[in-house]
Amino acid sequence: MGKLVELMGAWEKFTAAHPDGTLPEFGAWLACGNDVLPDATPDAAPMAQQLALQAGYLLAKLNQYVAVYAKPLVRRHGLNSLDDFGYLATVQQSGPLSKSRACALMLQEVTTGNDIIRRLVSRGLVRETPDVQDRRQKLLHLTPEGAKLLFSLFEGFRELPDVLGPLPLPERRALLDWLGQLDRHHQQVLAEMRRSV
Numbered sequence: 336m337g338k339l340v341e342l343m344g345a346w347e348k349f350t351a352a353h354p355d356g357t358l359p360e361f362g363a364w365l366a367c368g369n370d371v372l373p374d375a376t377p378d379a380a381p382m383a384q385q386l387a388l389q390a391g392y393l394l395a396k397l398n399q400y401v402a403v404y405a406k407p408l409v410r411r412h413g414l415n416s417l418d419d420f421g422y423l424a425t426v427q428q429s430g431p432l433s434k435s436r437a438c439a440l441m442l443q444e445v446t447t448g449n450d451i452i453r454r455l456v457s458r459g460l461v462r463e464t465p466d467v468q469d470r471r472q473k474l475l476h477l478t479p480e481g482a483k484l485l486f487s488l489f490e491g492f493r494e495l496p497d498v499l500g501p502l503p504l505p506e507r508r509a510l511l512d513w514l515g516q517l518d519r520h521h522q523q524v525l526a527e528m529r530r531s532v
Contacts, residue, residue: 357505397498404495412484412491415454418443422451423477423485426461431474433466442525460484 349356405417414420418441425440426432432440438448452475455461460481463473477485499507 353509355505356509401498404498405492408488408491408495412488413458415451418451419455420485420488422448422455423460423481423488426475427477427482427485431464431476433469433472433474435472437475455481 402417405420409415409417409420421441422437425437429436429440434449434452435445437452438445441448443451452461456463458480459478462476462478464476466472466474499510502510
């Protein structure tokens with residue numbers, strides 16, 4: 336009976352956080368370690384690590400599917416890769432910003448990011464202006480041509496295969512929530528790593 340009480344307590348906790356949650360979402364919520372039940376066995380840590388490795392592999396593979404699906408679209412618009420799109424979207428969303436900040440947001444080395452930024456500037460998609468607060472830096476802005484291209488890319492993405500395939504709407508929402516949590520977690524981890532260097 337004790338296990339049933341624990342499971343019911345976990346269900347209450349889950350439904351408090353996700354009022355529209357389904358039983359499959361609850362199972363995934365438990366399996367993904369969002370709730371550690373009180374009687375977790377000593378094998379839980381190695382299992383959690385194994386699940387993390389498998390999730391990392393599948394997420395990397397999912398990223399490759401996106402890259403393959405999007406490659407013809409980005410090439411048709413004269414871009415080299417999804418990274419070019421990523422920098423345009425980053426400048427549009429977070430700009431004006433410095434090159435180093437853009438590279439940090441894109442999780443890329445500065446030299447690689449600067450090559451991409453240089454290409455985007457030479458195509459007239461991004462422009463640079465002096466940073467009045469730090470004369471050593473330049474700030475990146477999206478040009479009208481860059482905004483137009485970005486809009487075309489977003490429109491084109493609708494024609495690509497649905498990367499979430501058969502997942503119904505509730506599971507898509509749950510996945511988006513989980514990915515958002517993971518993104519916020521890793522932003523903090525990365526910020527701490529950079530501070531310690």
